[in-house]
Amino acid sequence: AQKVTQAQTEISVVEKEDVTLDCVYETRDTTYYLFWYKQPPSGELVFLIRRNSFDEQNEISGRYSWNFQKSTSSFNFTITASQVVDSAVYFCALTPNTGNQFYFGTGTSLTVIP
Amino acid sequence: GAVVSQHPSWVICKSGTSVKIECRSLDFQATTMFWYRQFPKQSLMLMATSNEGSKATYEQGVEKDKFLINHASLTLSTLTVTSAHPEDSSFYICSATSGSLYNEQFFGPGTRLTVL
Numbered sequence: 001a002q003k004v005t006q007a008q009t010e011i012s013v014v015e016k017e018d019v020t021l022d023c024v025y026e027t028r029d030t031t032y033y034l035f036w037y038k039q040p041p042s043g044e045l046v047f048l049i050r051r052n053s054f055d056e057q058n059e060i061s062g063r064y065s066w067n068f069q070k071s072t073s074s075f076n077f078t079i080t081a082s083q084v085v086d087s088a089v090y091f092c093a094l095t096p097n098t099g100n101q102f103y104f105g106t107g108t109s110l111t112v113i114p
Numbered sequence: 115g116a117v118v119s120q121h122p123s124w125v126i127c128k129s130g131t132s133v134k135i136e137c138r139s140l141d142f143q144a145t146t147m148f149w150y151r152q153f154p155k156q157s158l159m160l161m162a163t164s165n166e167g168s169k170a171t172y173e174q175g176v177e178k179d180k181f182l183i184n185h186a187s188l189t190l191s192t193l194t195v196t197s198a199h200p201e202d203s204s205f206y207i208c209s210a211t212s213g214s215l216y217n218e219q220f221f222g223p224g225t226r227l228t229v230l
Contacts, residue, residue, distance in 0.1 A: 033218075043205055044223040091157065095219075100146055100211050102219055106157045 002027050004094050006105035013082050014113050021077045021108045023092030029053075031097035034075045036066065039107070040088040048090075051075065082112045117141055118210050120222035127198055128230055135193045135225045137208030143188035144210035148219065149181075152205040164191055198229040 003026040013019045025034065036048040049059065051068050059066045063083075067076045079086055092105040117140040127133050137147060146165050150158040162178075164170035164185035172178045180202075182194040191210075195202055205226050209219040 035218075037221075042223075043207075043226070045207070045221040047218075047221075050218060100148075100213075100219065101160065101163065102148070102158075102209075104157045109155070 002029075002094055002096060002101075002103040004092050004103050004105035006090075006092055006108050008108045009106070010109045010111070012111045012113060015084060016081050018078060018080045019082055019110065021079075021090050021092075021110065023075045023077065023105060025073050025075065025092070025094045027073075027094060027096055029096040033095045033097070034068070035093040035095070035102075036075075036077050037091045037093065038088045039091060045091070048077075079110075082110075084112050084114050086110060087112045116212075116218075116220040118144075118208065118220045118222040120206075120208055120225050122225060123223060124226040124228075126228045126230065129199050130197055132194055132196045133198055133227060135195075135206055135208075135227075137191045137193070137210070137222050139189045139210045139212075139220070142210075142212045142220075144191075145188065145213045146211050147185055147191040148209045148211075149183060149191075149193050150207040150209070152207060152224075154205075158207060161193075195227065198227070200229045203227055203229045 005024045032053045034051045038046040063080045065078045089107045089109045091107045094103045119138045121136045149161045152158045161176045162170045162172045164183050166185050166188050170183040185191040207224045208222045211219045
């Protein structure tokens, strides 16, 4: 069974604070891919990152960074020095290698207060 | 590259009418397309998976006679909501994959359906 859990439903931070969005996943596949998407109020999903199960290196892209820990089945997302434009719903997703189906978490709504 | 479009971006219709939503892959051939539904403040729920030239596979609880999916070509899939009712009001998102190595899906911008 595949499952993605985003325990944080809503988070509010003040601008310039750092914030970490948690993602925990379950899968029996040894090969799988993890994704993060941003969904602003317009509704369109914005791709942020893809990570395969064999690559546990952490990644940094500007103010965004991701921490992938297979030992704890977590793929957390950190925004440093948050900005108002970061306000959106963020989804973590899993797709097993055995198919194309995406399994989405329930999303975390981030509000950055100016 | 890898752009997926949806049309219309929003639609308002009367209860009992049918609405067709188009999903197109603009710069790649989509071997598989997916249709999702998203209610306010909820996650994306997969409705069905369609492969070009074959019948769609519906998720449990999704009425195939109500949500008609046609994937007639490698660049176009359509979702028709038949006899729409207010409870069908939702945000419908399609995605497409070319069967790439990374299992990546490319998402359309979504269609907001409001049934009066």
